[in-house]
Every structure is written in structure tokens, then in C-alpha cells.
Amino acid sequence: MSTNNQPPNPKPDTNHIGKVFARFDSNSDGKISAAELSGVLEALGSAASPDEVDRMMQEIDTDRDGHISLDEFAAFFPSNKSELMEAFNLYDQDHDGKISATELHQILSRLGERCSELDCAGMIKSVDSDGDGFVNFDEFRKMMTAAKSN
Known part of the structure; x- marks a missing residue:
């Protein structure tokens, strides 16, 4: 009988959300602006209009500071x-x-x-x-x- 308490399968990268956030945060200032969000969506092939980007920002930016923090991003993550x-x-x-x-x-x-x-x-x-x-x-x-x- 093994006393190893390790799970049978390794977990995926625990910092995955942080890595995705960093890809959106192109200037590495710790927050995602509307321009950064729009740029990533465009790179992914999703031509979001400025109004759509504004709606997304309003939905994700819960503290209404005009930027998406890592915590806000993690809460919104699919x-x-x-x-x-x-x-x-x-x-x-x-x-x-x-x-x-x-x-x-x-x-x-x-x-x-x-x-x-x-x-x-x-x-x-x-x-x-x-x-x-x-x-x-x-x-x-x-x-x-x-x-x-x-």
C-alpha cells in the first residue's frame, strides 16, 4: 500500500488564467484596457465593434475603473x-x-x-x-x- 498522497494525474498549469491574462495585457501594466481587449479579439479573428468592446468592458470591469484586473478577468473566465x-x-x-x-x-x-x-x-x-x-x-x-x- 502506497503512502504517496499525490493525485493520480498531474493538474494542468495552475497559473493558466494568469498566463492568458498576460497575453491580453500587452503593455504588462497589470490591467487590460479596452484597446488591449480589442487587439486580442482582432488577433483571434473576432472583429468586435467598439460598442461590443465597450459592452464587454462594462460586463467584466466590475469595479468600474476602466480596466480589467486579474481578479476581474479570473471571475469572468469561461x-x-x-x-x-x-x-x-x-x-x-x-x-x-x-x-x-x-x-x-x-x-x-x-x-x-x-x-x-x-x-x-x-x-x-x-x-x-x-x-x-x-x-x-x-x-x-x-x-x-x-x-x-x-
């Missing part, structure tokens, strides 16, 4: 199935129900991240519980749910 599916679909560029290393690389490159496709394959592998080399929606949901609870 939690229900439809929000998670919408986030998943941003990465699933070919809409085949799975995220490949190539798709992840394309999105991260658009966001200004400098990582190779091989690096992206490693990221995929870290959450790929069925070992098929892709992240399906269930794996994505588990990763995002674990990240939100940390």
Missing part, C-alpha cells in the same frame, strides 16, 4: 458550457472538434507569443488525456475548469 465552447471554437480553427498543435501555434502567434509548433505540441500533450495528440472539448473543459478553481 465557466459555463456555452462560454467554454465559444472559447474552444476560437482555437479550433478548422472546426473539427479538436485543437491541434498547428492551430494552437497559429493562435499563439497571432497573439504575439514566440513559441514553436513543437512547443505547442508539448502544451497539447500536457492536457491530452486520451493520447490522440489533440485537445478535444472535454479535455479543454477539464483544463479550464481546473484552472478556474486554482
Whole structure:
């Protein structure tokens, strides 16, 4: 009988929300402005109008200081199935129900991240519980749910 109290599966990166926040916070000032939010949405291929960006800011910026803090961002992070599916679909560029290393690389490159496709394959592998080399929606949901609870 083992006395090791480690969980059987390693948890996904516990700082995932912080890393996503940092991608939005392009000037690294610890807060996301409307311009930064608009820039990331544009990089992801979502042409949000200024009015849509304003509505998103109003929804997320709960303290009404004109910026999104890490705490506000974490509270807004996708939690229900439809929000998670919408986030998943941003990465699933070919809409085949799975995220490949190539798709992840394309999105991260658009966001200004400098990582190779091989690096992206490693990221995929870290959450790929069925070992098929892709992240399906269930794996994505588990990763995002674990990240939100940390």
C-alpha cells in the first residue's frame, strides 16, 4: 500500500488564467484596457465593434475603473458550457472538434507569443488525456475548469 498522497494525474498549469491574462495585457501594466481587449479579439479573428468592446468592458470591469484586473478577468473566465465552447471554437480553427498543435501555434502567434509548433505540441500533450495528440472539448473543459478553481 502506497503512502504517496499525490493525485493520480498531474493538474494542468495552475497559473493558466494568469498566463492568458498576460497575453491580453500587452503593455504588462497589470490591467487590460479596452484597446488591449480589442487587439486580442482582432488577433483571434473576432472583429468586435467598439460598442461590443465597450459592452464587454462594462460586463467584466466590475469595479468600474476602466480596466480589467486579474481578479476581474479570473471571475469572468469561461465557466459555463456555452462560454467554454465559444472559447474552444476560437482555437479550433478548422472546426473539427479538436485543437491541434498547428492551430494552437497559429493562435499563439497571432497573439504575439514566440513559441514553436513543437512547443505547442508539448502544451497539447500536457492536457491530452486520451493520447490522440489533440485537445478535444472535454479535455479543454477539464483544463479550464481546473484552472478556474486554482
